[in-house]
Amino acid sequence: LTHTLNAAEWLVGPIDRLVCDAAHQVLEGVEVEDTVHLLARHGGVLGCYSLNQHQAPNELTLTVICEGGTARFEAHRQRWRWMLTPDGPWHDEDSGPIERDSLFVTQAAGFLDAIDRLAPPPCTLAEGLQTLRVNLAALESARRQTWEEIHA
Numbered sequence: 001l002t003h004t005l006n007a008a009e010w011l012v013g014p015i016d017r018l019v020c021d022a023a024h025q026v027l028e029g030v031e032v033e034d035t036v037h038l039l040a041r042h043g044g045v046l047g048c049y050s051l052n053q054h055q056a057p058n059e060l061t062l063t064v065i066c067e068g069g070t071a072r073f074e075a076h077r078q079r080w081r082w083m084l085t086p087d088g089p090w091h092d093e094d095s096g097p098i099e100r101d102s103l104f105v106t107q108a109a110g111f112l113d114a115i116d117r118l119a120p121p122p123c124t125l126a127e128g129l130q131t132l133r134v135n136l137a138a139l140e141s142a143r144r145q146t147w148e149e150i151h152a
Contacts, residue, residue, distance in 0.1 A: 001036045001051040003103070004062065005138075006131050008049070011064055013042045015134050017149045020141040026054040038138060058100075126152075 009015055018040040022033035034054055040047035060075035069084040073095070080093045113119040123131075130152070137148035 001038065001049055001138075002131070002135050004049060004051070004060070005038070005040070005134055007062060008040075008047055008064075009042065009130065009134070011062075012045045012047070014130050015040045015042050015047070015137075015150055017041045017147055018134070018137055018141060019147045020138040021145070022138070022142040025052070033142070036138075036142075038141075 005015065018038055020036065020038040022036040022038075024031060024033055025035045027034040035052040036050070038047075038049040040049065058076060061072065062075075063070060063072045069082055072081040073079075074081065075095075075098055078095050078097055080095055081090045083090050107122070110119065110122040114121040130150070133150045133152075137150050141148040
């Protein structure tokens, strides 16, 4: 879920508080959480996130409800969608194929290029620290079962 939270912060702004429920439910051979539910506040924007890594369909959907419509990315269907009015039609655009690990490989390559000074870092230090604070707050929230504030 960490990558989805990071993408949402990039789209709608930083998370300033959250509450998280997480558990290891099914995946064999790991001890980490494979099921996570998280509510977040990005300032005045509310976020709702859910992940389970053992469901039969391997699906990723990211929906952002905007002032002028709704934007949605469906990785498993390889498309961007948007709707401009309630009950209006969805408009679709093909995003092209995305292999399961291609985004992670791209991320790792960007990090290595930055280490070798071949390219600037893909994010600022402040953005990286925000990501770390959000992830630590999610873990603490799951442990304590409370809302957690994210402070810079």
